[in-house]
Amino acid sequence: MPQQLSSKDASLFRQVVRHYETKQHKKGIKAADQILRKNPNHGDTLAMKALIISNQGQQEDAFVLAKEALKNDMKSHVCWHVYGLLYRADKNYEEAIKAYRFALRIEPDSQPIQRDLALLQMQMRDFKGYINSRSAMLQARPAFRQNWTALAIAHHLAGDLEEAEKVLTTYEETLKTPPPVADMEHSEAVLYKNTILSEAGKVDKALEHLEKVGHRATDVLAVMEMKADYLLRLDRKEEAEAAYTDLLERNPENSIYYDALIRAKGISEDDHKALKAVYDSWANKYPRGDAARRIPLDFLEGEDFKQAVDAYLQRMLKKGVPSLFANIKTLYANSAKRDTVQELVEGYTSGKVQNGEANGDQNEFLSSTYYFLAQHYNYYLSRNLSKAMESVEKALELDPKAVEYQMTKARIWKHYGNVQKAAEEMEKARTLDAKDRHINSKAAKYQLRNSENNKALDNMSKFTRNETVGGALGDLHEMQCVWYLTEDGESYLRQRKLGLALKRLHAVYHIFDVWQEDQFDFHGFSLRKGMIRAYVDMIRWEDRLREHPFYTRAALAGIKAYIQLHEDPDLVHGPMPAGTSREDDTGEDSERRKAIKKAKKEQQRLEKVEAEKREARKTATAVKGLDGEVKKEDADPFGTKLVQTPDPLNEATKILTPILEHSPQNIEGQLLGFEVYLRQNKLALAQKCLSAAHTLNASNPTVHVQTLRLRKALDNPREPLTPEVSESVNAELEKLLPKSQNLDEWNKNFLSVHKDSFSHIQAALASRQLINPDSKAQNENDLATALGSNDASIESALAGRELLNEWRSEQATKQAYAEKAKGKWPESSVFDLE
């Protein structure tokens, strides 16, 4: 039986609750202990104490205490509620929901429990449960508008637009007088209802509603945009035209308005003259604008294009607009336009400027022109690196202090395949303007590409809060600097320092988790503030969070790291030479043993340096004094724990699943998924990835090799397969590569179709090696020959080198290959060393 408290202790208990609410944790614990001294088994007090110590970060102790509390008082809603809150803090939402439900069964009228349950249901997207909770909350407090709105949102997100609209209307009808214009909550709720009408496809009703209430809404722009959109969708062209004209007068740079205006005017896409006339009129009206001049370049052709682009380029070059090339390069998809631009700009350098008014600064015009040409010849659709270098040198001669010119020079070196030079030049650019954060970040990025991780961090530290726990790196984590963490992780991956690579990449996944978690605050907050439309947008964005390319990029790198770790477990100690394996290892004093020894030593050295740094930081912060919050230093700064995972492939699948689920169109994700599943001998899943990749791009070279590998794995499995699996996979694989097919012939056929592509030749050679391991020497030969072909690029040449590693080719063979590549790209650095 639960203990009854004396009246004195009961008031003490109320104090505990109050201390918790005001976050005076120490006082709270003290008061709780005071009660517990007399009533050691009082469940509610134990639970409150558990909650407080959980807030202080002692999660495990809190759970122990909460369980004890429950044991003492199974029928206390406080105990169950606390139990739920602890699970919630532990992010075990399913258990938390269960605990809340228990609490609610005991105390059905408790508002806080009901609310906590509702918030969790929203977080879990349990819409059915959320509707129920919200209905109950509305029952309890119908006077609060937010309870009505919340129920409407619940129905809306669950897909019941009718019901959502009805709830909102029902509340509106209770308002005897229209709320004041300054009532933001009302204004937003009304517009929210309007978007629901529009989402339900009732455009005419939405328009009618908007005309009735829109003039009182605070968000004027949204009302204008919605109205214009509805008019256009209802085909009321004249009014739509007027509406979009109004919008363009507010903002003549929004290309969406132009597109809509043209549709409202009913101008055909092919009628270039009429289109140009529309844009010209706006360009005349707003002579300083850009959109009305730039957009026509997209559709104009031939002589018209030449005239228009000539005027555009000259105007921008005279002004010295640095972003000009970025604005023009999308036109290069059309090669005729690309050539026209090139011809024109080359002409400017030799003084072919129309109506050449000499009043402008001729020097600036010329240097901008050379700068444009440098970018032009550096761009992949119009690349000519020696011309690019020539142009950028000329630009720099005219203006040696221009950061962006120097930056372009570094980029050109990057495309030469020389990461060292690129990093040096970018660092030079940085020193031209040490206070510019953009160039600072660029310099750091190029240093990471050049494996200079410490230098990069040092650069970054010029803009970070270095007194944060963990120093500059700690601040980059706290500020969620995803690009840096990803680049740093990829840099360590290239250096085969897998611990650090995984450490950084996991930091990126963690940031995505935080973003997912962040929405929790808004389930309550947005309602309180009444910003409903933004809230619904946010919820929908969160549902697709891991579609973001940043996630995919970091995850792909992480999967690669785990695959490497699976292939060579010795990487746990540090970088191992590529293209060797444990099996080759025989002698006591082999290269590999030496490498392991060296790696271990290096690891110890790093740990010592880090410990010293920490010591230094500690004394530094001690002087500054404590600012209350105590944050712990990272217990595993080198990712040692991550890299010591007993099952790397299993870890890989954890980060792989979101890619396959949210970005199934990403072929690299499918290809890597295959690699993971094949190694796990989960052939059905491997087949699924392969089929998906095949559908995305049937002629992808890797798909060719993977098809063969799956065929081999299916015909000679490493471990016996379940008959259902092998039959199902076989049925699917028959479509790509029938069992009866002669593999040699199949591969030869592939080679003859793609004989001009270096990547495909590599795929064919890799396949031949798999079909017939004795063909190694011939394959190595053919690979070297193909390196000479015109199609070979630095990237594909690097992939070829990987292939040699995979084949465990002799050092001399690799050397010869690297030298040939170096001969082909003399400026590059990526084939040096090793």
Added chain:
Amino acid sequence: MSDPTDDHHQHLPANPEDRKAAAALSSLNDDLGSRDPTADQEALGKAMSRLEIAAGQGGHTGGNATASAGQTKTEPQVQVKVAKVKAGDVNLLVRELDLSQVKATELLKANEGDVKKAIQAFIAVA
């Protein structure tokens, strides 16, 4: 992270100054007279009952929130043929396809309990 127990007290602007300012603002834009809170309450009561009838959720009256506790149980499975699903087959799918128990069961049910069909349906390109 908002404190879980404090925010239900904050529905109204706590500061009387703010309320006054809001009232002044609204009288600028709106000269239709002041609102009568009691009438509001009446209207709300009516609205509530209307909503309940409309939504067919009469079971909620009297603050009986336990309905929300048992919310998952009553949903009838929509036209899924009663297929026999063997535990061994579910485990096989869990193992080979990295599915959760629930998803594997669903997949099997959708394919009449046939493992081969289930796998093929799963790996086929959508």
